[in-house]
Amino acid sequence: MTATPALILASTSRYRAQLLERLRLPFETARPEVDETPHPGEPPATLALRLAMGKAEAVARARPGAVVIGSDQVASCDGRLLGKPGSREAALAQLRAMSGREAVFLTAVAVAVPGAATAQWLDTTTVRFRALADDAIARYIDAEQPWDCAGSFRCEGLGIALFEAIESNDPTALVGLPLIATARLLRAAGFVLP
Structure with a gap:
């Protein structure tokens, strides 16, 4: 029996x-160690896939023999990229801009396997926001402080109350790693999963 790689x-x-x-x-x-700066004119889907692949392959080069998962998420609203806000003021601005609108979250996963091409997948999630009053936005961000979350919310927490609807093939993708695709890619790499 062959040992499962790290x-x-x-x-x-x-x-x-x-x-x-x-x-x-x-x-x-x-x-x-990957530069996450978007290339000029790079579409969000291309950026998410490039960064997921770059992360997986960078760590795989440092750890030959291991199977490495890389993932990245790129969010946009009305054609504008949404990063991690980093501050209360930026979170307020992001949520105000998304009030009553749709935002698209592209979550890519890549699995680097020794001796094989890196496999990848892209999941698209559309989030439809309610019309949000400033006091509701302030209450939310003060409660969860989502400074490290693209789009300024945590859907797995109180952030779910900001939405009208979520459309996705994989609810885990919005959190940052599409587990349905990840499990499929890991099974293909020889890992035993249900």
Whole structure:
């Protein structure tokens, strides 16, 4: 019987690690050294896939023999990229801009397997926001302080109250790692999952 290779999540995101734990596979995490600056005119889907692939392959080069998962999420509203706000003021501005609108979250996953081409997948999630009053936005961000979340919300927490609807093939993608696709890619790489 062949030993299962080490599994590494190329991310220091606690959200992605918590999601991957749901698959009940032992894994470790590693910080990928990847420049996340978008290229001029780069479409959001291309950016998400490029960064997921870059993260997986950067860690795979440093850890030959391991299977490495890279993931990235790019969000946009009305054609404008939405990053992690980093501050209360930026979170207020993001949520005001998305009030009553739709935002698209493109979540890519890539799995680098020794001796094989890196496999990848892109999940698209559309979030329809309610019309949000300024006091409701302020109450929300003061309660959850989502400074490290693209779009300034945590859908797995109180942020769900900001929405009219979510359209997605995989509800975990919005949190940051599409587990349905990740499980499929890991099974193809030889990991045993249900």
